[in-house]
Amino acid sequence: MDWSVIYEYRHLLWSGFMVTCKLSVTAILLGTLTGIVISMAATGRLKWLKAPLAAYVQLFRGSPLLIQLFMFYFGLSYIGINIDVFEATALVFTLYSGAYIAEIFRAGIESVPKGQFEAAKALGFSYTLLMFKIILPQTLKIALPPLIGFYITLIKDTSIASVVGYAELLNQGKAIMNIAGKPFEILLSISLVYFIICYPLSLFVTWMERRIYIK
Amino acid sequence: MLLDWSTPIRNWNYLLGGAVMTLWLTILVFFLSFLLGVILAVCRMNKQVYPLYLISTTYVELIRNTPALVQIFLIYFGLPQFGIHFSPIEAGIIALTVNNSAYMAEIIRAGIQSIHKGQWEASRSIGLTYMQMFRYVIFPQAFKRTFPIAGNQFIMVIFNTSLLAILDVKELTDRALILNGQTFRTLEIFVFVTGIYYVLYFIISTLFNWTNRRWLLNKHETR
Numbered sequence: 001m002d003w004s005v006i007y008e009y010r011h012l013l014w015s016g017f018m019v020t021c022k023l024s025v026t027a028i029l030l031g032t033l034t035g036i037v038i039s040m041a042a043t044g045r046l047k048w049l050k051a052p053l054a055a056y057v058q059l060f061r062g063s064p065l066l067i068q069l070f071m072f073y074f075g076l077s078y079i080g081i082n083i084d085v086f087e088a089t090a091l092v093f094t095l096y097s098g099a100y101i102a103e104i105f106r107a108g109i110e111s112v113p114k115g116q117f118e119a120a121k122a123l124g125f126s127y128t129l130l131m132f133k134i135i136l137p138q139t140l141k142i143a144l145p146p147l148i149g150f151y152i153t154l155i156k157d158t159s160i161a162s163v164v165g166y167a168e169l170l171n172q173g174k175a176i177m178n179i180a181g182k183p184f185e186i187l188l189s190i191s192l193v194y195f196i197i198c199y200p201l202s203l204f205v206t207w208m209e210r211r212i213y214i215k
Numbered sequence: 216m217l218l219d220w221s222t223p224i225r226n227w228n229y230l231l232g233g234a235v236m237t238l239w240l241t242i243l244v245f246f247l248s249f250l251l252g253v254i255l256a257v258c259r260m261n262k263q264v265y266p267l268y269l270i271s272t273t274y275v276e277l278i279r280n281t282p283a284l285v286q287i288f289l290i291y292f293g294l295p296q297f298g299i300h301f302s303p304i305e306a307g308i309i310a311l312t313v314n315n316s317a318y319m320a321e322i323i324r325a326g327i328q329s330i331h332k333g334q335w336e337a338s339r340s341i342g343l344t345y346m347q348m349f350r351y352v353i354f355p356q357a358f359k360r361t362f363p364i365a366g367n368q369f370i371m372v373i374f375n376t377s378l379l380a381i382l383d384v385k386e387l388t389d390r391a392l393i394l395n396g397q398t399f400r401t402l403e404i405f406v407f408v409t410g411i412y413y414v415l416y417f418i419i420s421t422l423f424n425w426t427n428r429r430w431l432l433n434k435h436e437t438r
Binding site for chain 1: 284375
C-alpha cells in the first residue's frame with residue numbers, strides 16, 4: 001500500500017471532484033425542475049399531455065442509465081447533431097432524474113387529500129395558485145425523504161458518466177491508474193469521497209423518515 | 216439521414232442472447248445477495264452481539280453510499296494488487312452481489328421491524344417456540360410487506376448488470392457496443408436495445424405487480 005500517489009495527483013482528483021459536483025448539481029437542479037413540471041402536468045387537467053409524459057417517464061425509468069447515455073451521446077452525433085460530452089451527459093442525467101423525480105412528486109401530489117383540491121376550488125383559487133400555495137407545500141413534506149434519497153442515487157450514478165470519457169472523479173481516477181498504477185489506493189480514496197458526500201445525506205433521510213413516522 | 220433498422224433486427228438472436236445473459240446474471244446476483252442480505256439483516260438487528268452488529272452496519276453503510284461502478288472497479292482492478300485475480304464475469308457477479316446484498320439487508324430488516332410488537336407478544340403468549348413464531352407469524356407478514364420493494368430492487372439489479380459491459384461481460388449492453396463497433400448503426404442499435412430493456416422491465420414489473428395483487432395484498436391486515 002502506497003498512498004503517496006493520492007497526494008502526487010491531487011490536482012487531477014480535485015478537478016474530477018469539481019466536475020462530479022458540477023454534474024450532480026446540474027442534474028439535481030434541472031431534474032427537480034423537470035420532475036415538478038411533469039408531475040404537475042401529469043396530475044393536471046390537460047388530458048392530451050398524459051400519454052406522452054407517461055411514455056417519457058416509463059422509458060427513462062425502464063432502462064439502464066448507461067444505455068441512455070450511449071443512445072444520446074453516440075446517437076445524437078450519429079444523426080448529425082453536434083453535442084459535446086458535457087452537454088450530452090447533462091441532458092441524459094436531467095431526463096433520467098426528471099423521470100424519477102416526476103414519479104416521486106406524482107405520488108406526493110396524489111397523497112394530498114382530495115378535500116384540499118375541492119376546498120381551494122370552492123374558494124375560487126386559480127390552478128397555479130392552488131398548486132403553489134396549497135398542494136406543493138404539502139407534497140414536499142411527503143416527498144422530501146424519497147427525493148433526497150434519489151439525490152444520493154443520482155450523485156453515485158454520475159460515476160457512470162466516466163464510461164463515455166466524461167472527466168469526473170472516477171474517470172480522473174482511471175487516468176491516474178493508467179499513469180501510476182496503484183488502482184486499489186486510488187479507487188478506495190474515490191469511494192471515500194463519495195461516502196463523505198452521500199452518508200450525511202442518508203443520515204438526514206433516516207432522520208426525516210423517523211420524524212414523519214412519529215407524527 | 217435515413218434510419219435503417221435492419222441491423223438490429225438481423226442480429227436479433229445475438230441481442231436476445233444478451234438479454235438472456237442479463238436475466239441470468241440478475242437472477243444469480245439477486246439470489247446470492249438475498250442470502251447474504253439475510254445474514255447481514257440478522258446481524259444488524261442483534262445489538263447484543265456488538266462486534267457483528269458493528270461489522271454488518273459498517274458494511275451496509277459503506278456499500279450503500281458509494282457507487283456500484285467504483286465497487287466493480289475495486290474488485291476487478293484493485294484486488295489484483297494483492298494477488299487476487301478474477302475473470303470479468305466472476306468479478307461482475309461478486310461486485311454486484313456485494314452491492315445488492317447491502318440493499319437487501321436494509322429491505323429485509325425494514326420488513327421484519329415493520330411488524331408490530333404485539334404480534335411477537337401474542338405469539339409468545341400462545342406458547343409458540345421462537346422458530347414457530349418466525350415461521351408462522353413474522354415471516355409471512357414481513358414477506359408480504361417486503362415483496363413490492365424487493366421487486367423494485369430486482370429491477371435495479373437488471374439495470375446494474377449493464378455496468379458489467381465495462382468488463383466485457385457479454386450481456387445486453389456489451390453486445391450492443393460490440394454490434395455498434397461492427398456495423399456503426401449507432402442510433403438504431405442503441406434505441407433498439409433500450410427498447411429490449413424496456414420490454415424486460417415491463418414484463419417483470421407487471422409480473423411482480425400481478426403477483427402482489429393476486430396473492431399477497433391483504434386488505435384486512437392489522438398493523
